[in-house]
Amino acid sequence: NAGVTQTPKFRVLKTGQSMTLLCAQDMNHEYMYWYRQDPGMGLRLIHYSVGEGTTAKGEVPDGYNVSRLKKQNFLLGLESAAPSQTSVYFCASSYPIGRGIYNSPLHFGNGTRLTVT
Amino acid sequence: QQQVKQSPQSLIVQKGGISIINCAYENTAFDYFPWYQQFPGKGPALLIAIRPDVSEKKEGRFTISFNKSAKQFSLHIMDSQPGDSATYFCAASWDTGGGNKLTFGTGTQLKVEL
Numbered sequence: 001n002a003g004v005t006q007t008p009k010f011r012v013l014k015t016g017q018s019m020t021l022l023c024a025q026d027m028n029h030e031y032m033y034w035y036r037q038d039p040g041m042g043l044r045l046i047h048y049s050v051g052e053g054t055t056a057k058g059e060v061p062d063g064y065n066v067s068r069l070k071k072q073n074f075l076l077g078l079e080s081a082a083p084s085q086t087s088v089y090f091c092a093s094s095y096p097i098g099r100g101i102y103n104s105p106l107h108f109g110n111g112t113r114l115t116v117t
Numbered sequence: 118q119q120q121v122k123q124s125p126q127s128l129i130v131q132k133g134g135i136s137i138i139n140c141a142y143e144n145t146a147f148d149y150f151p152w153y154q155q156f157p158g159k160g161p162a163l164l165i166a167i168r169p170d171v172s173e174k175k176e177g178r179f180t181i182s183f184n185k186s187a188k189q190f191s192l193h194i195m196d197s198q199p200g201d202s203a204t205y206f207c208a209a210s211w212d213t214g215g216g217n218k219l220t221f222g223t224g225t226q227l228k229v230e231l
Binding site for chain 2: 004033035040041042043044045048058059090092105106107108109110111
């Protein structure tokens with residue numbers, strides 16, 4: 001099992017350019033998430049999905065769009081990149097949790113390091 | 118708005134010593150408190166987690182202590198080893214009926230020296 005795979009691993013963009021980050025998981029997880037990690041700020045949730053065809057906003061959604069057309073894939077798009085979007089982006093997946101079910105850890109990929117100049 | 122405050126930002130411990138990382142939260146609705154460990158170039162991975170109905174959970178050298186009244190929880194690493202050198206994140210979540218949305222602390226960079 002590969003777990004959660006993110007592509008690309010590194011990318012440099014110029015301001016205004018667009019790109020899509022791809023996340024794929026092979027664990028049949030219902031839930032998928034996109035986080036960004038910045039020094040001194042921990043991990044902040046951008047968007048998430050609780051199932052195929054559904055997406056929702058997280059803590060810092062502005063400037064990003066997502067799509068979940070297939071259960072195993074979750075795409076993060078930047079339509080017009082800005083220097084403030086320079087960050088390390090992590091995708092994660094998990095089984096659903098509900099009341100009384102807490103042992104569903106998030107499985108993270110190894111990240112995409114994005115630099116916007 | 119930071120809902121989970123983590124300290125210290127960095128920590129240096131001698132091999133064999135005890136590493137202690139603290140977190141405090143404000144939202145009393147939080148009912149799940151995991152700790153994640155992250156090595157350089159890798160994604161975070163679940164280390165240990167606790168629910169608020171217990172005050173302590175131990176797994177090997179790692180222990181979570183939880184103080185519900187103070188809204189604080191901490192990670193203790195006993196007999197710290199150089200291989201424990203990593204960044205540690207505390208987190209918290211509650212069942213909103215839609216997604217396991219964790220709120221993370223800002224992270225603690227631990228270095229265990231020989």
